[in-house]
Amino acid sequence: MSKCNMGSFKNNISYFLTDYFYTLSSSRSNWESIDGALLAQPDQCNNNIPALIFHDDSFSVTTIPILIQEFYVLVFQFNAKCDRNGNTKPLQCRNLTSIIEYRTDLSSKWIQLVDMADLACRTSLINGGYFNLHTIKLPSETYS
Numbered sequence: 001m002s003k004c005n006m007g008s009f010k011n012n013i014s015y016f017l018t019d020y021f022y023t024l025s026s027s028r029s030n031w032e033s034i035d036g037a038l039l040a041q042p043d044q045c046n047n048n049i050p051a052l053i054f055h056d057d058s059f060s061v062t063t064i065p066i067l068i069q070e071f072y073v074l075v076f077q078f079n080a081k082c083d084r085n086g087n088t089k090p091l092q093c094r095n096l097t098s099i100i101e102y103r104t105d106l107s108s109k110w111i112q113l114v115d116m117a118d119l120a121c122r123t124s125l126i127n128g129g130y131f132n133l134h135t136i137k138l139p140s141e142t143y144s
Helices: none
Strands: 006-011 020-022 031-035 037-043 049-054 060-063 066-068 071-077 080-082 088-090 099-104 111-115 133-137
Antiparallel strands (some): 006 099, 020 049, 020 071, 037 049, 066 071
16 A cells, blocks of 8 residues: 555535544644644643644645554544643534545545534543544545
8 A cells, every 4th residue: 555645635514613633643744734724732632642723614734644553544523622631521512514525646536534414423432531532544545
């Protein structure tokens, strides 16, 4: 499996309301460009890994996804807020209609990666305290 850049991600609905969007990485060396988001301070609710906080209705990120146990993954955290003590508090579930799409540097076609409505309102508590954290496995054919 050869690695190619994830050309970009986009939100094709005008309202994107996740609080964090990040890969499992202790650094941001894999992020090549960010448009419509800011690199935040280390996230106390995620072992001090920096988080991207999106401030615009749409965004684009060019990145090389992280390979974990033979899979490239992205991690989303929905409807959660981290307080000053590093505690994650769930927020009220909202009706999400956003869809995340991706494309690679090998293709100009946008492909749906995940429907946010299917994930955002699921309640989960993993790793002893991360609310609503979901891992999205990227399609392997993207990298073949």
